[in-house]
Amino acid sequence: xxxxxxxxxxxxxxxxxxxxxxxxxxxxxxxxxxxxxxxxxxxxxxxxxxxxxxxxxxxxxxxxxxxxxxxxxxxxxxxxxxxxxxxxxxxxxxxxxxxxxxxxxxxxxxxxxxxxxxxxxxxxxxxxxxxxxxxxxxxxxxxxxxxxxxxxxxxxxxxxxxxxxxxxxxxxxxxxxxxxxxxxxxxxxxxxxxxxxxxxxxxxxxxxxxxxxxxxxxxxxxxxxxxxxxxxxxxxxxxxxxxxxxxxxxxxxxxxxxxxxxxxxxxxxxxxxxxxxxxxxxxxxxxxxxxxxxxxxxxxxxxxxxxxxxxxxxxxxxxxxxxxxxxxxxxxxxxxxxxxxxxxxxxxxxxxxxxxxxxxxxxxxxxxxxxxxxxxxxxxxxxxxxxxxxxxxxxxxxxxxxxxxxxxxxxxxxxxxxxxxxxxxxxxxxxxxxxxxxxxxxxxxxxxxxxxxxxxxxxxxxxxxxxxxxxxxxxxxxxxxxxxxxxxxxxxxxxxxxxxxxxxxxxxxxxxxxxxxxxxxxxxxxxxxxxxxxxxxxxxxxxxxxxxxxx
Ligand SMILES: Cc1cc2nc3c(=O)[nH]c(=O)nc-3n(C[C@H](O)[C@H](O)[C@H](O)COP(=O)(O)OP(=O)(O)OC[C@H]3O[C@@H](n4cnc5c(N)ncnc54)[C@H](O)[C@@H]3O)c2cc1C
Numbered sequence: 001x002x003x004x005x006x007x008x009x010x011x012x013x014x015x016x017x018x019x020x021x022x023x024x025x026x027x028x029x030x031x032x033x034x035x036x037x038x039x040x041x042x043x044x045x046x047x048x049x050x051x052x053x054x055x056x057x058x059x060x061x062x063x064x065x066x067x068x069x070x071x072x073x074x075x076x077x078x079x080x081x082x083x084x085x086x087x088x089x090x091x092x093x094x095x096x097x098x099x100x101x102x103x104x105x106x107x108x109x110x111x112x113x114x115x116x117x118x119x120x121x122x123x124x125x126x127x128x129x130x131x132x133x134x135x136x137x138x139x140x141x142x143x144x145x146x147x148x149x150x151x152x153x154x155x156x157x158x159x160x161x162x163x164x165x166x167x168x169x170x171x172x173x174x175x176x177x178x179x180x181x182x183x184x185x186x187x188x189x190x191x192x193x194x195x196x197x198x199x200x201x202x203x204x205x206x207x208x209x210x211x212x213x214x215x216x217x218x219x220x221x222x223x224x225x226x227x228x229x230x231x232x233x234x235x236x237x238x239x240x241x242x243x244x245x246x247x248x249x250x251x252x253x254x255x256x257x258x259x260x261x262x263x264x265x266x267x268x269x270x271x272x273x274x275x276x277x278x279x280x281x282x283x284x285x286x287x288x289x290x291x292x293x294x295x296x297x298x299x300x301x302x303x304x305x306x307x308x309x310x311x312x313x314x315x316x317x318x319x320x321x322x323x324x325x326x327x328x329x330x331x332x333x334x335x336x337x338x339x340x341x342x343x344x345x346x347x348x349x350x351x352x353x354x355x356x357x358x359x360x361x362x363x364x365x366x367x368x369x370x371x372x373x374x375x376x377x378x379x380x381x382x383x384x385x386x387x388x389x390x391x392x393x394x395x396x397x398x399x400x401x402x403x404x405x406x407x408x409x410x411x412x413x414x415x416x417x418x419x420x421x422x423x424x425x426x427x428x429x430x431x432x433x434x435x436x437x438x439x440x441x442x443x444x445x446x447x448x449x450x451x452x453x454x455x456x457x458x459x460x461x462x463x464x465x466x467x468x469x470x471x472x473x474x475x476x477x478x479x480x481x482x483x484x485x486x487x488x489x490x491x492x493x494x495x496x497x498x499x500x501x502x503x504x505x506x507x508x509x510x511x512x513x514x515x516x517x518x519x520x521x522x523x524x525x526x527x528x529x530x531x532x533x534x535x536x537x538x539x540x541x542x543x544x545x546x547x548x549x550x551x
Pocket of ligand 1: 022024025026027044047074075076077079080082084086088089090091192193228229230231237344485486487488518519530531535
């Protein structure tokens with residue numbers, strides 16, 4: 001059932017077997033997995049069923065450098081469904097190499113290999129509605145599918161791995177009715193967890209304090225607790241509760257909040273492919289089960305090891321929108337539409353770059369020179385994105401000259417200096433606000449520059465075309481938009497040693513026998529992959545541990 005804090009009197013004590021804090025991707029996936037398990041589940045959600053500015057304002061905080069990282073109330077949503085209410089839906093699992101301890105990636109290594117998540121990935125895939133768990137062209141299609149560039153096999157990259165796309169599924173809208181109907185699940189909205197109360201020895205979580213913005217206070221007593229409040233908020237909750245442990249819960253060795261990773265992403269270069277137009281395919285395909293998929297170029301794992309660099313993928317992309325020199329009516333139309341595109345998507349389309357009047361006129365000129373292209377594109381976006389239940393995932397513009405830029409998405413190395421911490425400011429519930437100090441390392445720059453150099457070499461050697469880029473500008477390009485917005489990883493990392501991690505291999509906070517974390521805060525490394533599929537797989541694994549008494 002779905003309840004609201006106002007359904008309980010002030011001071012009421014809620015009891016349950018398992019209490020999950022946060023109804024986003026991780027929290028809802030866990031609750032769904034626990035339906036009919038015989039376990040009584042309480043799912044506490046800060047927000048309501050829709051967006052509410054005063055709940056969203058609880059996420060406000062500061063950033064060390066706004067060029068490098070957006071304010072913390074951007075790129076996450078404090079409402080039922082969490083950030084899946086605005087996510088893009090790009091899905092792929094982590095690669096086996098991501099779990100390895102690699103001596104050239106400091107602090108790398110998960111306490112297990114991919115085989116530990118393999119049983120849960122297919123179900124995670126179903127929850128995000130991305131169809132079969134088939135992430136290569138050979139697995140996804142019975143028939144031969146279109147290659148990216150016909151007959152081209154680069155030495156350092158593969159081009160047969162796929163990204164699959166969720167609707168994108170809003171977990172609140174999609175699964176609310178299931179949670180409402182489940183007799184063993186109680187969702188409580190407008191329930192902000194503020195206090196985590198440990199026993200005197202600091203080894204067991206006794207209860208939670210819950211407050212609403214309208215002044216109602218409740219307590220929760222459960223046997224086991226899971227924090228699923230998001231990659232930044234899980235760390236904030238643990239850091240803020242210092243009654244028993246002076247540095248916060250799970251933080252005796254000052255690891256909590258550190259190793260904060262996003263992804264390094266950007267758009268570089270001009271790639272001219274010397275092949276007939278029909279030999280090049282950089283757009284979406286649809287699988288037989290109706291899922292949009294897209295190929296990308298992925299740096300081979302053996303090349304990563306030999307070169308000593310992190311994981312990396314690149315997609316063929318349209319030229320930079322802001323520069324009217326592309327003379328493309330559709331790109332200019334997108335530039336002119338910047339005022340109606342949400343911040344979380346507009347930032348990467350426009351990069352926060354200001355444009356003078358002349359630039360605006362040149363974009364208008366481009367649109368005027370291709371009104372039919374612009375109108376066809378606007379109609380496509382309206383019918384296939386705005387109106388469609390399964391949305392066309394992103395803007396794809398077929399180049400009439402086989403001219404592309406490279407859109408890369410790169411692993412960010414874990415770095416203890418990249419961190420979140422608490423400030424002296426407090427939110428409306430008295431919780432200390434977050435300060436984000438995201439940093440990248442020379443190793444991150446190295447991964448991007450060497451991976452692009454290897455691709456450039458592949459292109460030259462195979463004579464498939466020519467890649468022009470300015471190697472001296474790569475660091476600027478990889479930070480042009482700052483850290484990749486919605487991916488918040490590593491702030492409560494997983495490991496076997498409490499001196500260098502916050503949770504153990506089963507996501508239990510070291511030293512606390514009944515407190516678990518779900519979400520990307522536990523990721524020790526970031527992969528090239530977007531995080532949501534993997535964090536859902538981990539959450540399903542944790543739900544099964546709870547069901548089967550392993551946790
Ligand atoms: C614009 C955008 C595009 C994205 N695109 C992709 C993509 O294509 N692919 C991908 O893999 N990922 C993508 N992501 C990231 C994805 O949305 C997140 O990885 C995912 O939502 C994280 O799930 P979560 O459950 O950990 O956190 P969330 O979904 O953020 O859920 C956390 C929940 O906890 C609640 N909460 C917080 N604090 C408290 C508290 N104190 N008490 C009670 N409840 C609380 C919040 O209200 C929220 O409902 C994108 C993100 C953004 C912003």
